[in-house]
Amino acid sequence: MALNLDYKPVEVVSTAGMPESEWLEWRRKGIGGSDSSAVMGCSPFCTTRDLYYDKRGIAPAIQDKPNWVTLKVGHLLEPLVAEIFARQTGYRVYQIQKMFRHPLYPFMQADVDYFIETDDGRHGILECKTSHPNNKGKWADDCIPYNYELQCRHYMAVMNLDFVWIACLFSNSEADFVKRYIERDLDLEEDLIQNEQHFWEDCVQAGVEPPYTENGDLVLASLRKHYGPSDPEQPTVLLAPVLALDLQRYVQLTAMKRDYEQKAKEVDRRIKEAAASILDAMGTAERATLTADGVVYTVSYASRYRHTIKKEDLERLKLEYPAVYDAFVSVSESRSCTVKTKEEKKT
Structure with a gap:
């Protein structure tokens, strides 16, 4: 136009x-x-x-x-x-x-x-x-x-x-x-x-x-x-055949993610092994340095504190002090998608 x-x-x-x-x-x-x-x-x-x-x-x-x-x-x-x-x-x-x-x-x-x-x-x-x-x-x-x-x-x-x-x-x-x-x-x-x-x-x-x-x-x-929380009373939905490709792609990508996560866990294990001797040498110190082959390494290993409440203590708080529980505990809603597969039975 x-x-x-x-x-x-x-x-x-x-x-x-x-x-x-x-x-x-x-x-x-x-x-x-x-x-x-x-x-x-x-x-x-x-x-x-x-x-x-x-x-x-x-x-x-x-x-x-x-x-x-x-x-x-x-x-x-x-x-x-x-x-x-x-x-x-x-x-x-x-x-x-x-x-x-x-x-x-x-x-x-x-x-x-x-x-x-x-x-x-x-x-x-x-x-x-x-x-x-x-x-x-x-x-x-x-x-x-x-x-x-x-x-x-x-x-x-x-x-x-x-x-x-x-x-x-x-x-x-x-x-x-x-x-x-x-x-x-x-x-x-x-x-x-x-x-x-x-x-x-x-x-x-x-x-x-x-x-x-x-x-x-x-x-x-x-x-x-748009849809809000899930409803457990709703019947199982029969998906249209056109969604089969999306399901196949989801399953394939999920498998790829698991493979990457497994490799990441292995790398993480090796990182901890490499750090063990360094942290042992530091003891309770929070910082360390080393210069080798023209490179200056600076290590930081400081304690950090986080306040949490155990699940069993949270349940006890709900029972013994319900007003306090309601005043300070908030509930958030989330949903996760999982897809399971099995071979169709031949007749």
């Missing part, structure tokens, strides 16, 4: 002072910038299926928010990120607290952090991020995390603007501040629009669940969120 660039974004609703619950309801009416990576199957946080459940009103895309403090801090620091950017560039940074919609693809929505006016009068977008210092490597060598890039390209498409600056603060020092420039790319934009259109029209509106295509951990987390 050839993109029509003769358009202006449609103002949908003012977001100034809007309660979060109402804002979330508006987000469910279309695809936002932060949804783009999930649509493309490369979100680090949720699957395309999770996003489908969110847009259909079945369940939020991200149900558990253990990092709510991080999210809150990121929101509170957005003005600071914008101020640092303005000071470093001299550009005018301003807000338009409204939700916008693409006039030609109305399922595409945008709630932009800030806008920019450059010295020569050009207008663009400023996307503000905060992150942990450990994530600086993802931004090294002028890189941008791909999920953020997709978010920016979505915003350019909706707002019909030609560039985005994305800025990220990693600590309380301006030295840990990076900014990256993204120019509009109509070929990438066309691909993004096609995928978003397919997701919205053929999945969300049609009520058809998209397939899982993401990495295993993300998919399994999605399945646990």
Whole structure:
């Protein structure tokens, strides 16, 4: 399809002072910038299926928010990120607290952090991020995390603007501040629009669940969120023959893993044998050194203490002090998959 660039974004609703619950309801009416990576199957946080459940009103895309403090801090620091950017560039940074919609693809929505006016009068977008210092490597060598890039390209498409600056603060020092420039790319934009259109029209509106295509951990987390704990009262499921290849692959990979684990155990045994004479020479010392053949070896063998409670003591606590047990003991649910095989009996 050839993109029509003769358009202006449609103002949908003012977001100034809007309660979060109402804002979330508006987000469910279309695809936002932060949804783009999930649509493309490369979100680090949720699957395309999770996003489908969110847009259909079945369940939020991200149900558990253990990092709510991080999210809150990121929101509170957005003005600071914008101020640092303005000071470093001299550009005018301003807000338009409204939700916008693409006039030609109305399922595409945008709630932009800030806008920019450059010295020569050009207008663009400023996307503000905060992150942990450990994530600086993802931004090294002028890189941008791909999920953020997709978010920016979505915003350019909706707002019909030609560039985005994305800025990220990693600590309380301006030295840990990076900014990256993204120019509009109509070929990438066309691909993004096609995928978003397919997701919205053929999945969300049609009520058809998209397939899982993401990495295993993300998919399994999605399945646990959607189905919840197992039900021992449910009858045994008769699987469709099409799943036979997946079962065969699972059995083969499990056997490979056992083989690797056995080899790792053997290596671990040899490591302990090699360490025994060294630790014997150290006695109760926590550190040791040796220089040999131009190499300096430094050994650390310090005691570490961990407080645990035995299973039998935990049971006694539950019986004798149930209130204390309920106050301090939490229960977590997990499920493990095992597959057993046996030869089919010939008749």
